[in-house]
Amino acid sequence: MLRLALFLLASALAGCVPGALVQDAPDLEDAAGYPNHSAGQIVAAVEASMASVGSVSADGDMSFTSPQESRNATYSLRSRLSDSTSVIVRGPLGVIAGQGLVTPDSVFLANRPNKEFLLGPISAAESIVPGASVDGRAVRAALGLLVPEPDVQWSVLAEDGSYRLSGRLAGGTSRSYVVDPAVWRVTELITFDAGGRESGSQTAEAFDTIEGVVMPRRVRLEKGGTVIVLEHRRLSVNPDDLRIRFRRPTDYETFVVR
Template structure:
């Protein structure tokens, strides 16, 4: 799977910010903790990030796998409910890769290899830990994950809520929600053998335009020895001039992911 490492670079983003980023104040759980219901938790997380429909971010990315350790800078622009584009630049600002993720598919143009990787969006989870749809991918990049309508089991734990959803096949999802900021700080996919197959962690929370975002995002696939670390330097929620730019290149080898 490592020939597709450029795909992991899509998890980053770029643009300029209008308001200064400030640190989140004292993160003390609300007075109602630990007695929030599942519906209260779900609604609180949804409302806290619900104003974000589009975004642009930039920063640094590091990709570590058993056979490589790469660093680059990233630019990502996203319409969360629709599509996301990413540009990855290496030394001297040289563009290394461009990517597009849509509700149907993903495309990655690896300029150095002279190839275009394409596949159904459902296969993205094989290459980006925890991503399985264009919206999940966009939300993971900026720490905007939220519990869906599943029947989550809620357990208070050390000032947070642990939400667990077990599927019929024995696999499960786990979310850690911090009620002081109503953000998911960790998400895991665990298989039926109790092995973690994808782990997403969000930290260094700060506010931009009154909305809380993580500066640091770490996505790992422990079984594959893969770790993607994103450090967001600038974050722009709902930019007025958002443009998603991706042109499908000609004269390149096309690699289809099944």
């Protein structure tokens, strides 16, 4: 049951509804000022480039691989980034396998085949997305909309047309972000434990311009031997008809996850 919960949780933290088909992004050039931006300028530019994004709808395919199993599914996501995110996960033949809701402080998952309802704090997602309980980071990671923490003393290295920001967080852990200044997006995040060992990674690629906003079509999340790959086939930014859809079942057995 725990592995299924992780699978559904991964889906809930990611993003099938009709939406504008993604369009290939044009060829990109180096941003003006590269390689001389400061850490503060880089963080501010990333944050400003996605300031207009208040909500997202997405549909696509996902794969879930762990040392014990591999699964594939499709998903339908609705997200108000500052509020709530709902997801429907479908298995073979489009049969609904589960539904989830992510709020700023909680996660709720309904496993339809087994009639199980799981609920817990947003920190339960830490096993997939480090820092998941902070500022909607779980959903932002799955959508490729991460912003480096502005209160960290970052060191900056310019390499291969990108910036690498490295710094230590409170508690002794550290992070390394790669930012592409051509689109001002995080393309890679590597997390390290207090001993300096790599503890997880997130990558975003295949960027497209969706209604004026640069978004990745492919996101990869890895932690503890579990790899989740999300292929956002359809995306819509700030859709007019966004609806957060989740109803708690009344006849399911309830479990609390931590």
